Amino acid sequence: NAGVTQTPKFQVLKTGQSMTLQCAQDMNHNSMYWYRQDPGMGLRLIYYSASEGTTDKGEVPNGYNVSRLNKREFSLRLESAAPSQTSVYFCASGTGYTEAFFGQGTRLTVV
């Protein structure tokens, strides 16, 4: 029972490089989320998707794009990475009216 799976777990990028963080859930949830967590701080919502085919901005969307590929998968793309995007990224899924479950996180460093 995998739950929410994120890849990769760790990544180092150079400024200006692009990358995609992958997230997949096997709980048949409609809603999926991407958060970032900076050192010593809480989680801030980047983007969310209430259902397949829909995405909406969260609190800190600038510099990111997302794709809800199907019901299971929700990817986060950094087109041109900046040092300010160094953070731990969490993906989550839920139904909107019940518990949300989180992946293990991706630790991203931009140098």
Next chain:
Amino acid sequence: GIQVEQSPPDLILQEGANSTLRCNFSDSVNNLQWFHQNPWGQLINLFYIPSGTKQNGRLSATTVATERYSLLYISSSQTTDSGVYFCAVERSYNTDKLIFGTGTRLQVFP
């Protein structure tokens, strides 16, 4: 947007002590969860509690939705309880935005 405030920001306890963590929110909600983030960064679901009271072992939680707050009780604390406790809420009119509070950092010493 909805504001979520947690108190206290930091808490230091000796093993065996009890504690109460508070989460205040600024709008009516249909989803409230408590999470524990362990020292390795993993987010662990503790309670889904938009209203009422639940208990799970040494932990219990109460949400008074009409007064817009939730409490997390930890009894007989253990060193493994250390970490950061977050509450997260979603507003009642189904925005599908799960918004986190700033957290309470708990350190339990033997």
